[in-house]
Amino acid sequence: MDDRTSLAERFERDRGHLKAVAYRMLGSASEADDALQESWLRADRSDISDVENLTGWLTTVVGRVCLNILRARRTRREDPLDTYGDRVGGAEEGDDPEQEALLADSVGLALLVVLDSLAPAERLAFVLHDMFAVPFDEIGPMLDRSPTAARQLASRARRRVKGRTALPDADLARRRRVVEAFLTASRGGDFDALVALLHPDVVLHADRSVVPTPEPFVVRGAHVVAKGAMAATGRALFTGVALVDGAVALAMAPQGRLRLVLGFTIVDELITGIDVMADPDRLRRLEVGVLDG
Template structure:
């Protein structure tokens, strides 16, 4: 009877905590499909282990989910040599019931730039940062999970935090950079809304867009000029700007497109003193993307 009661208590608490556990798993993995896989595996492990002697059931479930996610990250890390273009389509699109709109909304709520930076961290750094900085899990608890000292875990989180914030935070308050931020945010809003006229209004009549050969892809890079032509091309290429968000790229505000937190595309902007966009550079070549310093806007 006690085992039955324990099982019922575990089931009830797991379902009660599911939104929180899914949030942890999503930030750890960057994919709703993988997060749901992690929750399923965590439930099987928790159910098998039982809850006898567990005083903090919520904290214990977070630990179980985090351990599953850590194993998934380590497995993913060993496959990093797989080329990005070996994963066509949107993340999880092959799964029954996959909802690209839910995935895009979730990515936007968390922050595309944050997901991109988290994807560059080592598994232990990502876990330490996510659990401590995003969910306020004490370093002592994370240390037990990682089998490291609290001091070592604190250092992991600190390194991750520096990578997330970068060295651009002081400049982000400058009037010029804030003006550029508003312009880029307006460009994103117009693109998401499919508002051609709003987009044209943000562009200088002689704006020039350069896109490298992997953006479309084409044999050669593409150059397009003229406000309306560039606006029409941006809407056609970006659709509703799904999985796209504001980022700091080499210290300037830009847009990053990153399905499943994997950086695929960056748009950088040249903005004149009058606030009109005079140039757009669209980058998809992996070597160029890897050379960019991308951090999370404040």
């Protein structure tokens, strides 16, 4: 068996692992597939006669390709979101929204949001080391940095991922149960469950980037707010629970890119207020973290 055949077989054998690396680096299944294709083209042109660990070497090839994609990625135009529409904002033509949503759930949507906020070098160092156990001795040269510098990048990213909250654990857990129940009911289209979670006089505020109106949009009453949530079940596919500015919230992030946040005011197990944020400047100022467990 020659080196080319061995490499092709190993690439196919490791495809699942390599796709996982690329997806965590890029946050998009379609972009991850593109990165794997480019990685194979690069690998196939390389001299592998001295490579002892093909899986490790392929992992670094994928990492380099993803790093280039992240560095070249341009900020996409952000369109206003129709809060009560039933489209999935941000999905690209040709993508499978349900498959993307399953991948996001498997990794953790909040984690993808935090990773998207990191500098490319931080993201690479954190993903390769903390998620795939690639040594810093191998990560450093990929970034033209020392292993010590790569370790510092991963540490900085780790602090961002963890997030901070001043809430006691019991209060955080209680609020999380309510918010998770709201998301479950929204995804399942369970109107009665939504109404049961909302205070009768609940007030929903949406900024002007959510709904294209001259002024912020305000909705009052449990039934009206629940109907709005029912109409946005498609968007709920790309929504997950996150720690936002120290509080439990919902973040909508198709392809791992934050597009909308729902903040909640909760009193006595009932949601009394919902703040829907989509203004890009406002979103950039938010500190998003991952809830433990």
